[in-house]
Amino acid sequence: MSQPSHASPPGHHPPHQEPDWSRPPKKKGAGKIVGFGVVAIVVIIGGSVAFALKTGEDKGGTGNDSPASASPAGDSGQKAAPRDAKVTSCSLAGFSKWPSAEVTVTNHSSETSDYQVRIEFVDAGGGHIAEAVANTTDLAPGDAVDTSAQGAEAASGDIDCKVIEVLRKAS
Numbered sequence: 001m002s003q004p005s006h007a008s009p010p011g012h013h014p015p016h017q018e019p020d021w022s023r024p025p026k027k028k029g030a031g032k033i034v035g036f037g038v039v040a041i042v043v044i045i046g047g048s049v050a051f052a053l054k055t056g057e058d059k060g061g062t063g064n065d066s067p068a069s070a071s072p073a074g075d076s077g078q079k080a081a082p083r084d085a086k087v088t089s090c091s092l093a094g095f096s097k098w099p100s101a102e103v104t105v106t107n108h109s110s111e112t113s114d115y116q117v118r119i120e121f122v123d124a125g126g127g128h129i130a131e132a133v134a135n136t137t138d139l140a141p142g143d144a145v146d147t148s149a150q151g152a153e154a155a156s157g158d159i160d161c162k163v164i165e166v167l168r169k170a171s
Contacts, residue, residue: 080168084108085117085134088146090161099151101161103134106144111170113139118165119149124158131164138171 089102099121107113114137121129130151139145149161 078168080113080115080166081108082163082166084115084168085163085166087119087161087163090121090159092155092159093150097154097156099129099132099153099155099159099161101132101134101149102146103149103163104144104146105134105136105139107139107141107168109168109170110141112141113168114171115139116165116167117147117149117163118167119151120162120164121151121153121155122160122162123155124160126160129153129155129159 084106086104086106087101088104089100091100092098093100101119101121103117103119105115105117107115115135117134119132119134121131123129130153132149132151134147134149136145136147
């Protein structure tokens with residue numbers, strides 16, 4: 001006896017078969033992609049947290065920059081004339097309500113210099129809110145540049161921004 005043949009003759013296609021819906025479809029690597037994506041996100045977040053913690057340790061962890069820890073001038077920075085830095089705008093940032101100062105730094109020296117300007121943010125009563133630093137580098141003699149300083153403490157109401165120290169170092 002001969003067995004019935006299920007092969008189609010050349011040029012003909014086998015009849016259409018309904019898919020078997022009782023089994024889930026085979027995965028084609030989607031699980032691996034999602035898994036690697038999750039691992040990558042965890043690594044990025046972990047690296048960011050580690051960097052933020054390390055940066056905080058370098059600055060003494062207080063959130064306030066001191067001249068010795070954040071100075072572009074390092075230990076050899078010189079106090080510059082207060083006229084080298086001027087606050088041109090003082091406000092609270094929209095969403096965060098952190099104080100923000102726009103500062104114009106003008107190099108009145110005869111050398112290209114790096115500047116660090118310490119800003120104090122105070123409330124309407126003169127109470128301390130926060131401090132921040134505005135930096136600029138390679139400022140040529142006679143040139144001016146606009147930079148900014150952002151506090152990291154939320155505030156409300158009217159604030160004032162004061163230049164409390166200007167450090168300069170020849171670049």
